[in-house]
Amino acid sequence: MIANGAITGVAQYTDEVPVTKVTTAITVQGPDEIHYDETIACIHCARCVDVCPVELVPSRLAALSDQGRFDECRQMNIVNCIECGKCAAVCPSKIHILQLIRYSKESINRAYEDIAPKESSNLKLGCSCGSD
Ligand code: SF4
Numbered sequence: 687m688i689a690n691g692a693i694t695g696v697a698q699y700t701d702e703v704p705v706t707k708v709t710t711a712i713t714v715q716g717p718d719e720i721h722y723d724e725t726i727a728c729i730h731c732a733r734c735v736d737v738c739p740v741e742l743v744p745s746r747l748a749a750l751s752d753q754g755r756f757d758e759c760r761q762m763n764i765v766n767c768i769e770c771g772k773c774a775a776v777c778p779s780k781i782h783i784l785q786l787i788r789y790s791k792e793s794i795n796r797a798y799e800d801i802a803p804k805e806s807s808n809l810k811l812g813c814s815c816g817s818d
């Protein structure tokens with residue numbers, strides 16, 4: 687069961703989730719309609735770059751997000767992503783680009799939410815594990 691459409695939606699682990707005002711669609715698939723694709727390494731085909739309507743580099747953003755390098759994602763204008771899901775839909779490596787981008791955007795939003803705009807430009811983001 688997918689909340690909010692097949693491309694940009696999020697798979698649900700249970701049907702006991704609330705329907706809210708931001709729920710635009712619910713997609714229910716049978717067992718024969720589900721494809722379990724394995725994610726493999728990026729082959730640098732640039733299909734995701736070609737389809738991005740806001741001229742981002744989704745492959746790079748996904749890799750940086752996966753590494754917790756949120757400050758670099760911000761410098762690459764990740765906040766401009768409109769979460770259309772086109773990059774993930776065309777990726778032959780089945781990389782979860784949209785989920786990684788959302789993860790990074792959410793981390794950036796949390797880090798900046800209580801900071802005034804003029805102070806936020808100096809805030810350093812990144813992995814909280816203690817290593818560089
Ligand atoms: S989800 Fe974001 S990064 Fe991917 S194609 Fe759409 S706007 Fe570009």
Ligand code: SF4
Nearest residue numbers: 728729731732734777
């Ligand atoms: S579409 Fe997928 S495999 Fe191709 S460059 Fe983008 S992330 Fe890499």
